[in-house]
Amino acid sequence: MELSRVLLVGLLAVGVLFVKEALGIRLPDRNPPVATADHRQQHLEVAVFALGSFWRSEAVFGCLPGVVRTTVGYAGGNKTNPQYRNLGGHAECVKIEYDPKVIQxxxxxxxxxSSHDSRQVFGQGPDVGDQYRSIIFTNGSLEAGLASESKEREQTLSKSSLVTTRIEQLGTFYPAEPDHQKFELKRNRFLLLLMGNLPEEELxxxxMAAKLNSYCAEFCPPKIQMxxxxxxxxxxxxxxPLLREL
Structure with a gap:
């Protein structure tokens, strides 16, 4: 009986491996390998912007050189742990972790x-509501100064209407629910399979997922898109074979 059980387990293991290789499915590793491009050793800075729907906002920034990670979430309100259907005054926004040696x-x-209409009131494009307002969240006086200067320049280009963008000190950033992260990429099941069906945290x-999310929305520069x-x-x-790098 014990021998039969061992043989059955062995056959099941072989079957799982066969399906994994045939379909390109990635199974969780007990001891996952260390990433070759480990950004934990880099000095990264964080920028947070609100410019309408965060599905689109994440795709706007993900393909830029020097951008390491993007996360959609909520900021600027007064509710602790907001949710998509219960924002408590927060705006939809995107957090960008970037390498300041590559992009400033x-x-x-x-x-x-350049990626939204800063003059639009109470929404952005077809999305209407205070959660879609335009905000630059800043970390410290240097960023606040740069944001103010850029807003002044933008206002000079728009003499007939008022730039509504607000500049606010960043408080707490609350990551949005998993369904909203890498939204454009998750609509492309083929690319997710090609990446190896990464677990949510790894994705x-x-x-690469940030770049592919932009690629799916066709927001990469034409040369990079190609x-x-x-x-x-x-x-x-x-x-x-699995897509490991671009």
């Missing part, structure tokens, strides 16, 4: 201004 806060500000911390497309096509032609 001033450059992120430029992308912020959320992945630089490079990613070619990389994916190459992987598929070779027989669907």
């Amino acid at each position: 806060f001033k450059q992120l500000l430029d992308v912020f201004w 959320q911390g992945s630089t 490079q990613i497309y070619n990389r994916i096509s190459e992987i598929v032609k070779r027989g669907w």
